[in-house]
Amino acid sequence: MKKVEVYILSGFLGAGKTSLLQNILSQEKQQKRKIAVIMNELGEVSIDSNAVSEETPLKELLNGCVCCTIQGQLEVQLENMLREYDLDALYIETTGVAHPIEVLDACLSPLFAENLNVKAIISIVDTKRWKDRSKLSIQLRKLLIEQVQHADVVLLNKIDSISDDEQSAIVSEIQGLNKNGKLLMTEFARVPLSMIQPKQMIDKQQHETAHVHEKLHLRTYVHTFTHQIDLSEFEQFLREMPDTIYRIKGYIGFTHSSDSYLFQYSYGMPIYMKEPIKRKKTLVFIGEDLDHNMLREKLILLEKSE
The missing domain is CATH 3.30.1220.10 (CobW-like, C-terminal domain)
Incomplete structure (x- = not known):
């Protein structure tokens, strides 16, 4: 049975996750792949669901975070998605305060884990927010750092809002926190799909090499x-x-x-x-x-x- 690729879109509030999702979906459409989206909002009303076209299957998880209060709902929606649609990939847009490990945990019910292939955690960072993170509470600063540490791909977004020297300083900080992840600079969360999707390794003998080569953390x-x-x-x-x-x-x-x-x-x-x-x-x-x-x-x- 074909495994469905899963991509977790992580990042702090306002970093550009929804813009990233829109850019990804338009590129996936050009490649004629079958895509679905699960979107998690902390509030009772969906704010960003209109970013997903009507032809793309969408499940919304409202009034809670998939990494804690509504883990069970995510499992139900994932199971429904797998049963209802023949998918190539599934994108999960998390809330801005979700922890990558907890989200990954919520994705992997033993009832259907064999049908999923979690390919990457993609964390998007608002460079201005990162530069000014000392203004956040200690807990939110820690979350911001851990969203970076556990990512396979880190997108430094809104780089046009800071100077070249500030960019260099942030790049050094991010690389110090995440030595193995791929680091990309973006404006308006625009990034080629090939840069955020790990390459497929077809030869079974190369399977373990793929994990080492791609340096995927979680x-x-x-x-x-x-x-x-x-x-x-x-x-x-x-x-x-x-x-x-x-x-x-x-x-x-x-x-x-x-x-x-x-x-x-x-x-x-x-x-x-x-x-x-x-x-x-x-x-x-x-x-x-x-x-x-x-x-x-x-x-x-x-x-x-x-």
Whole structure:
């Protein structure tokens, strides 16, 4: 089954996310790709939905942020999109105060994670806002920095509003925070599609090389078990995991029980909850620079130990 590409558009309030989305959609239309949009607004009324043409499937998530209060709604809308449309790519425009890790987490329900391929987190930065960020609260400054740190592509937007010297200083700051991400300078959020979409790697042998070459920070790994596994050995696996794995979620079965368990892991804390419905035993991992081969081998070993 064809995987649907997912692009997360991140960035602080007023940075130019909607302008970026409009530019992207016009280029995707020229390429005749099948595109859909999920747009998240903090308020009860959609402000930017008229930026998306009527022929593009659009789902709106209002009155909350996908990274916290309405995660469940995003999962429902994603599932509906995948069921209703034959898509090539899906763009998620987040609120200005969304955290990239939390948004990625919200995108990846174990029920459909195998059907999605999260290609990039694209963060757009208002250069003037960045220059004056000391005027923001400590919490908002931290968010602004983390939106940059976790991006695969950073767009420095509105560069015409600052001097050449100020541009150079901001470029140095951004590169210091995100050494591996791609950094692009833009006006009116105009950028060629090829600059923000990682290249496809067709040869399976080149798959892992692609991850290293593209230097994508937040990566996902989806693993489906064919057998139940030993709980104590699984917990030993968790203890030995690299600390660059931030989240795990999904369904799992253990040899000591016939029940299915919903499993959640974040900030070093595992949570197991009995599931009344039998689910496919799939776990989704989210972290930085994930070693897919290492995870695959260790998880397969857990099954073979039985």
